[in-house]
Amino acid sequence: MSIVGILANPASGKDIRRLVAHGSVFDNQEKVRMVRRLILGLERGGASRVVYMPDSYATVPRALNAISPSIPVEPIEMPMRGNQQDTTTAAGIMETLGVGCMVVLGGDGTSRAACKGTVEIPILPLSTGTNNVFPFMGEATVAGLAAGIVAGGTLPREACCTRACMFDILRGKNLSEMEPADIALVDAAVYDDVFLASRAVWHMEKVPQLFLTRCSASAIGLSAIGGQLRSIRPEEPLGLALALGEPARTTVTAAIAPGMFAEVAVREIREMRPGEVHPVSVSPGLIAVDGEREVEIHRGERAAVRLNTHGPLVVDVGRVMALAREMEIFCR
Structure with a gap:
């Protein structure tokens, strides 16, 4: 049985960067329409069952109001907290259910929450968020076709997925006794402040260090x-550690949010190799993972960042569909 999981975050695409920058609002009705097209694509792509994370907006049930797929589409049983822990919990449950592909609708933060639950299920991240480096912008109909093929095992995983790198965020009393506290898929920014506040990062003068799993x-x-x-590249076993501030080696102009640019002084550039532990310079402070302040470094604690090459398996939709053409999967 080829099972596909759907995790649609109704809160993605609505954070404070709509106020401080110029990001578009991705409304829930458009997510409903995307899920509708996704399910129709899954049906044609060979999925035999769809399970989904329940949410406060009832995204998937609303999508089903206008279609009648021939395959069962069922919610998973789980406690609802109304925060990102729901996505992490749902992803973990989907792994135990034998889900063969997980489609995530959201931004970098939603994808990260799903990967905290499992990195073994191939993930197909569709962009409906603010900063979308990990998810991709694509048509949900075609994404459904690709996810159905991957879940069914018609193509080997290594042919249609790449293993992305990620960061382990470590924390402890000293560098020799640190334990994993969180992960980051794209970036980990050290924030010289102690308030989580609105979580999003846009005051670059408060960021003395920046760690990146990918650069484009x-x-x-x-x-x-x-x-x-x-x-x-995301699958390349390499990361980048930047020390920011004066005296600057170079000054970079970058789009740090939709319509928002920053002039960032870069003092030091270092490559990160797998397994290397890079200490964080501030304590107390915060670490923003994938654009959101999440990890608190308490007074007396130390933190560090480590590159991990065993990140999520990410579906390459273009590669899947090209292989489907070569194998004439959709030809009679």
Whole structure:
């Protein structure tokens, strides 16, 4: 049985960056329409069952109001907290249910929450968030076709997925006794402050260190800073550690949010190798993971960042559909 999981975050695309920057609002009705097209694509792609994370907006039930798929589409049984822990819990349950592909609708933060639950289920992240470096912008109909193929095992995982790198965020009393406290898929920014506040990061003068798993000149968000300095693919076993501030080695102009630019002084550039532990310079303070202040460094604690090459398996929709053409999966 080929089972596909759907995790749609009704809160994505609505954070404070709509006020401090110029991001678009991704409304829930459009998410409903996307899920509707996704389910129709899954049906044609060979999925035999769909399970989904229940949410406060009832995204999937609303999508089903206008279609009658021939395959069962069922909610998973789980406690609802109304926060990102729901996504993490749902992803973990989906792994135990034998889900073969997990489609996530959200931004970098939603994808990260799903990967905290499992990195073994191939993830197909569809962008409905603010900073979308990890998810991709694509048509949900085609994404459904690709997810159905991957879940069914028609193509080997290594042919249609890449294993992305991620960061382990470590925390403890000293560097020798640190334990994993969180993960980051794209970036980890050290924030010289003790207030979580609105969580999003846009005051770059408070960021003395920035760690990146990937760098692209076309990216948006904090990873755009590294994108002007290096090119690192998500699956490449390499990261970038930047020390920010004066005296500057170079000053980078980067789009750190939709319509928002920053002039960032970069003092030091270091490559990160798998397994290396890079200490965080502030205590107390915060670490923003994938654009949101999440990890608190309490007084007397130390923190560090480590590159982990065993990140999530990410579905390459273009590669899947190209292989489907070669195998004539949709030809009779």
